[in-house]
Amino acid sequence: MSEIPSTSLLGDALKWSFRLLFGLVGLLGAAWAVTGISRITPDSQAVVTRFGQVIRESGPGLLVTWPAPIDRITVLPSPGRQVQFSPETLEIGGSLPPPGDELSTGYIVNDEARENTWFFLTGDGGIVHLRVTVFYQITDPTAYVISAEHVEPALRRAVVAAAVRICASRDLDSILVARPERSDDPSYAARRERFRTDVVALINQRLDAMGRTRNGLGIHVARTDVVASIPAGAKASFDNVLQVSQQVERALAQARTTAEIRRQTAEQTRAQTLDEARARAQETVSAAEANSALVLALGKSTTMSHATVLDQVYRERIKSLFDVAERVDTVPAGTNGHVIVPGVGQ
Numbered sequence: 001m002s003e004i005p006s007t008s009l010l011g012d013a014l015k016w017s018f019r020l021l022f023g024l025v026g027l028l029g030a031a032w033a034v035t036g037i038s039r040i041t042p043d044s045q046a047v048v049t050r051f052g053q054v055i056r057e058s059g060p061g062l063l064v065t066w067p068a069p070i071d072r073i074t075v076l077p078s079p080g081r082q083v084q085f086s087p088e089t090l091e092i093g094g095s096l097p098p099p100g101d102e103l104s105t106g107y108i109v110n111d112e113a114r115e116n117t118w119f120f121l122t123g124d125g126g127i128v129h130l131r132v133t134v135f136y137q138i139t140d141p142t143a144y145v146i147s148a149e150h151v152e153p154a155l156r157r158a159v160v161a162a163a164v165r166i167c168a169s170r171d172l173d174s175i176l177v178a179r180p181e182r183s184d185d186p187s188y189a190a191r192r193e194r195f196r197t198d199v200v201a202l203i204n205q206r207l208d209a210m211g212r213t214r215n216g217l218g219i220h221v222a223r224t225d226v227v228a229s230i231p232a233g234a235k236a237s238f239d240n241v242l243q244v245s246q247q248v249e250r251a252l253a254q255a256r257t258t259a260e261i262r263r264q265t266a267e268q269t270r271a272q273t274l275d276e277a278r279a280r281a282q283e284t285v286s287a288a289e290a291n292s293a294l295v296l297a298l299g300k301s302t303t304m305s306h307a308t309v310l311d312q313v314y315r316e317r318i319k320s321l322f323d324v325a326e327r328v329d330t331v332p333a334g335t336n337g338h339v340i341v342p343g344v345g346q
Helices: 003-034 141-146 148-168 186-212 232-300 306-324
Strands: 037-040 044-050 053-058 061-064 071-077 083-085 119-121 127-138 219-229
Touching: 037 044, 044 141, 053 141, 071 127, 071 141, 119 148, 127 148, 141 148, 148 186, 148 219, 186 219
Parallel strands: none
Antiparallel strands: 037 061, 044 053, 044 071, 083 127, 119 127, 127 219
């Protein structure tokens, strides 16, 4: 009779233990089920994956899925938000010194050449250092989630390729103000303004090409912040080259001025010499025409005989003699007669 109550108490204890266990399991199951309910904020979007496979995309609002580990939710920025990315941060040990570090010269921070990056060769043989910050938008959440591990390395390669291509196609003054005399030149100012937009265009061109080969990253670059500078270690040498080039330009300008003055003087001398030669030639021609006018006139006349021409020539010649004679004394003509014609000064 005494064993019946103890058996009943043990059964009741086991009964309540199982009830508490079932209740606890039910609470845990309910809590686990509640984890499948998520709220997506207005500035975000979500991608749901089931056992690693993307099953759907979701915008802002309440999202109900199977709890983990069945479904996993990856919350991403909405397409209207921009994600900031600095490609230099992928360099081992960093590629840039901290801003304002006066001890750094030329951005050389490590003996390993690969860690001193972001120096680019310009089209005119100069060297420029770029600090680049990229702002991109997630346009294809599925592609972004699939390529999550490769987004930043691929984006960095796209930025480097774009920077290399643009810097190689421009001179240093088209990237930054290298020569003070060109700082206000409208053409160079326009090129410097287009530098960032050209970088963005080339990056997006490369991303679009990756998308056409089904290796897209699902992103679109909205803008870039690019700070261009000359390496500190090369600044002194660059200033010396700039000073020498300015001196050469001044010397060339003076040489061009001197050459132009000499050319103008030679042109004036040539024109004057040609005018004098033409005048002397014209005088010589006029004198020759005057001297030959009589002979030409006689030659053209068909009514004059040979004797008449000789008589005319004789009269012309004798007239010139009489013009210079002061007096003419004549004597009777005879065998031994003479004509005395005193000249001027006799």
